Amino acid sequence: xxxxxxxxxxxxxxxxxxxxxxxxxxxxxxxxxxxxxxxxxxxxxxxxxxxxxxxxxxxxxxxxxxxxxxxxxxxxxxxxxxxxxxxxxxxxxxxxxxxxxxxxxxxxxxxxxxxxxxxxxxxxxxxxxxxxxxxxxxxxxxxxxxxxxxxxxxxxxxxxxxxxxxxxxxxxxxxxxxxxxxxxxxxxxxxxxxxxxxxxxxxxxxxxxxxxxxxxxxxxxxxxxxxxxxxxxxxxxxxxxxxxxxxxxxxxxxxxxxxxxxxxxxxxxxxxxxxxxxxxxxxxxxxxxxxxxxxxxxxxxxxxxxxxxxxxxxxxxxxxxxxxxxxxxxxxxxxxxxxxxxxxxxxxxxxxxxxxxxxxxxxxxxxxxxxxxxxxxxxxxxxxxxxxxxxxxxxxxxxxxxxxxxxxxxxxxxxxxxxxxxxxxxxxxxxxxxxxxxxxxxxxxxxxxxxxxxxxxxxxxxxxxxxxxxxxxxxxxxxxxxxxxxxxxxxxxxxxxxxxxxx
Numbered sequence: 001x002x003x004x005x006x007x008x009x010x011x012x013x014x015x016x017x018x019x020x021x022x023x024x025x026x027x028x029x030x031x032x033x034x035x036x037x038x039x040x041x042x043x044x045x046x047x048x049x050x051x052x053x054x055x056x057x058x059x060x061x062x063x064x065x066x067x068x069x070x071x072x073x074x075x076x077x078x079x080x081x082x083x084x085x086x087x088x089x090x091x092x093x094x095x096x097x098x099x100x101x102x103x104x105x106x107x108x109x110x111x112x113x114x115x116x117x118x119x120x121x122x123x124x125x126x127x128x129x130x131x132x133x134x135x136x137x138x139x140x141x142x143x144x145x146x147x148x149x150x151x152x153x154x155x156x157x158x159x160x161x162x163x164x165x166x167x168x169x170x171x172x173x174x175x176x177x178x179x180x181x182x183x184x185x186x187x188x189x190x191x192x193x194x195x196x197x198x199x200x201x202x203x204x205x206x207x208x209x210x211x212x213x214x215x216x217x218x219x220x221x222x223x224x225x226x227x228x229x230x231x232x233x234x235x236x237x238x239x240x241x242x243x244x245x246x247x248x249x250x251x252x253x254x255x256x257x258x259x260x261x262x263x264x265x266x267x268x269x270x271x272x273x274x275x276x277x278x279x280x281x282x283x284x285x286x287x288x289x290x291x292x293x294x295x296x297x298x299x300x301x302x303x304x305x306x307x308x309x310x311x312x313x314x315x316x317x318x319x320x321x322x323x324x325x326x327x328x329x330x331x332x333x334x335x336x337x338x339x340x341x342x343x344x345x346x347x348x349x350x351x352x353x354x355x356x357x358x359x360x361x362x363x364x365x366x367x368x369x370x371x372x373x374x375x376x377x378x379x380x381x382x383x384x385x386x387x388x389x390x391x392x393x394x395x396x397x398x399x400x401x402x403x404x405x406x407x408x409x410x411x412x413x414x415x416x417x418x419x420x421x422x423x424x425x426x427x428x429x430x431x432x433x434x435x436x437x438x439x440x441x442x443x444x445x446x447x448x449x450x451x452x453x454x455x456x457x458x459x460x461x462x463x464x465x466x467x468x469x470x471x472x473x474x475x476x477x478x479x480x481x482x483x484x485x486x487x488x489x490x491x492x493x494x495x496x497x498x499x500x501x502x503x
Contacts, residue, residue, distance in 0.1 A: 012501050015224050034076050051123055059076070070115035078120070079121075124142045130318070143161065144393050151399065160187035163218050163220060164188050169219065176209050177318070198478075233246065264384045265284075323352025383476075384472075447474065460496060
């Protein structure tokens with residue numbers, strides 16, 4: 001058994017598969033691992049605010065009763081408080097207007113539980129996962145584990161902070177515009193967004209945001225992400241499509257070097273007027289050289305995408321779905337709950353209601369053009385390398401709307417009674433201006449969501465301020481295996497930076 005006086009230090013020395021191996025060999029028990037995780041949570045979470053709901057007793061009961069035998073039996077685990085329905089535990093989606101107690105687990109949670117993980121809490125997220133920093137009014141801001149007062153990213157910021165700080169080795173996460181990769185980059189973790197349709201979204205959804213959303217995990221090691229993908233991927237009842245099954249095990253892919261790859265170096269942001277930080281560019285160039293030294297060919301090449309149409313089409317889809325979400329809130333909880341929504345949520349719903357079905361179809365046609373152009377690029381190249389985020393993490397208060405923005409949003413609400421302010425806001429450039437601080441940070445991640453391609457953020461750099469910098473790998477459709485293989489090769493080569501708890 002691990003000695004009590006060094007138990008917590010040793011806990012952070014293992015990834016999830018390593019901890020599961022200790023349980024399987026009898027060296028530690030599931031209860032002892034849960035003790036360690038809860039000690040970490042009690043010590044670190046008051047400083048981080050990564051976990052917003054705990055059910056420790058339920059987890060202890062599960063450990064005592066015996067967890068399912070799987071790849072991660074006994075490993076402490078956390079779920080993002082957005083789309084992961086865990087029976088009999090509240091889900092608030094980062095909102096003051098929502099409090100649902102589900103009767104059943106969502107399909108992905110069922111599959112995760114079957115691996116033997118022991119969930120004991122839910123992680124913080126912005127309201128409905130709509131922006132890429134975790135600073136909801138409902139629960140307060142989640143801090144970056146490397147620097148208090150700085151953003152952990154979003155919308156899976158709570159999960160990324162919990163993993164990078166050493167509370168748990170992996171946690172559930174979701175990605176609609178970069179929400180796995182973005183916080184993984186800012187917190188120094190590994191985050192894979194699988195191909196569209198690879199992992200289940202049901203039974204509540206067939207697809208989220210017209211297929212932009214994919215749920216998976218944020219991890220410290222590549223192999224943990226791969227092993228979880230092996231366990232949870234595959235078709236489900238009612239899914240809108242079934243994609244090609246993997247050719248072999250993702251875990252095996254993580255352990256082997258890829259073939260020699262030809263990689264497109266994508267350097268131009270897909271949001272106009274976005275400045276890529278010099279430190280980020282330096283890490284990009286260093287990563288490209290390291291990959292070349294490993295035998296891969298890295299060639300500058302850009303997808304032929306209309307960047308003015310790109311952001312507009314994305315916003316149309318997200319705003320339309322936000323309007324649908326708020327309509328559901330009103331139906332389920334009453335009109336008074338809508339008044340508690342955060343201003344940016346209310347404003348996006350306002351914009352969504354101003355759009356027509358024809359606007360949505362036009363946007364989806366734009367998505368297809370982006371899919372086609374990126375597909376053409378990947379006919380020549382095996383993969384795309386680019387920054388995950390154009391900058392390292394920013395301070396809290398930079399990305400959520402300012403007080404002036406909030407006032408403009410509320411003014412638009414009043415004016416909308418006489419004029420279709422939604423259409424005017426799009427056509428006048430108001431939305432482009434107000435949304436630019438957030439959209440510009442998503443200038444490289446959104447491509448994976450619009451196209452449905454698999455993409456991952458790898459933790460390979462640090463800024464002078466001591467904040468992580470991630471680089472993104474975007475692969476061909478259904479080809480997570482090559483991304484996982486290359487990421488594993490980079491990890492074994494020592495390219496990954498140390499986690500916050502290792503500092």
